[in-house]
Amino acid sequence: EVQLVESGGGVVRPGGSLRLSCAASGFTFDDYGMSWVRQVPGKGLEWVSGINWNGGSTAYADSVKGRFTISRDNAKNSLYLQMNNLRAEDTAFYHCARDETVGTTVYWYFDLWGRGTLVTVSS
Amino acid sequence: DIVMTQSPDSLAVSLGERATINCKSSQSLFYSSNKKNYLAWYQQKPGQPPKLLIYWASTRESGVPDRFSGSGSGTDFTLTISSLQAEDVAVYYCQQYYSTPYSFGQGTKLEIK
Numbered sequence: 001e002v003q004l005v006e007s008g009g010g011v012v013r014p015g016g017s018l019r020l021s022c023a024a025s026g027f028t029f030d031d032y033g034m035s036w037v038r039q040v041p042g043k044g045l046e047w048v049s050g051i052n053w054n055g056g057s058t059a060y061a062d063s064v065k066g067r068f069t070i071s072r073d074n075a076k077n078s079l080y081l082q083m084n085n086l087r088a089e090d091t092a093f094y095h096c097a098r099d100e101t102v103g104t105t106v107y108w109y110f111d112l113w114g115r116g117t118l119v120t121v122s123s
Numbered sequence: 124d125i126v127m128t129q130s131p132d133s134l135a136v137s138l139g140e141r142a143t144i145n146c147k148s149s150q151s152l153f154y155s156s157n158k159k160n161y162l163a164w165y166q167q168k169p170g171q172p173p174k175l176l177i178y179w180a181s182t183r184e185s186g187v188p189d190r191f192s193g194s195g196s197g198t199d200f201t202l203t204i205s206s207l208q209a210e211d212v213a214v215y216y217c218q219q220y221y222s223t224p225y226s227f228g229q230g231t232k233l234e235i236k
Binding site for chain 1: 163171173175184220223226227228229
C-alpha cells in the first residue's frame with residue numbers, strides 16, 4: 001500500500017526540541033521530493049519545508065527558517081524534521097507529503113499525504 | 124510572498140446543484156516558459172489529511188470524479204463541483220506552487236443546504 005506514516009510528535013516546552021519522522025512505503029521514495037505541511041487543529045494549512053529527491057536542495061518557510069531542519073535517508077525510505085527552539089505557535093499537526101516529481105524536477109504540489117503527528121508546545 | 128485568498132469562506136449548496144469556489148493569488152501563477160498555471164486544489168474531510176483534486180489549475184488527479192473541475196489563469200481560479208453529492212462536504216483549499224513559500228488559501232467550508 002502506498003502510504004506515509006508520521007511519528008515523533010508530543011508535548012514539549014517552549015525552547016525545546018523534537019525530531020519528527022515519516023516512513024514511506026509502496027513507492028520508490030528516492031524518485032520524489034518531499035515536504036512537511038502543518039495544520040493548527042481546526043485551522044488552515046501551512047507549508048513548512050521541502051526537500052528534493054537526493055537532499056541536495058531544501059527550502060523553508062520564513063516562520064521556521066534557522067530553527068527547523070529537513071533531511072531524508074533514502075536507504076531507510078524516511079523523511080525527517082528536526083525542530084529546535086520550539087515556540088507555542090509551532091503547535092500543530094505536522095503532515096508529511098509527497099511532491100510531484102518528474103525526472104529531477106520537483107513540482108511542489110502534494111499528491112500523497114500522511115495523517116499527521118501532533119506537536120504541542122506548552123509550558 | 125504570494126498571498127492566496129479564497130471566496131467565500133463558507134458555502135451551502137443543495138444536493139445536485141453546482142458549487143463554485145474562487146481563489147485569487149496576489150501575483151500571477153502563469154509560467155510563460157511552459158504555459159502552465161502553478162495552482163492546485165485540495166479537499167479535506169473531517170479527521171482526514173488533505174486529498175489532491177486538481178493540479179496545473181485544471182488537470183484532474185487520477186480517481187477524482189469528473190464532477191470536479193478547475194479553471195482560470197494568471198491570478199484568478201475557480202473550483203467547480205457540477206452536481207453536489209453528500210460526500211463532497213469538506214473544506215477546500217487552493218495552493219500555489221509557483222514560488223516558495225508554497226502558500227495555501229484560508230479554506231472554504233462546503234456544506235449541504
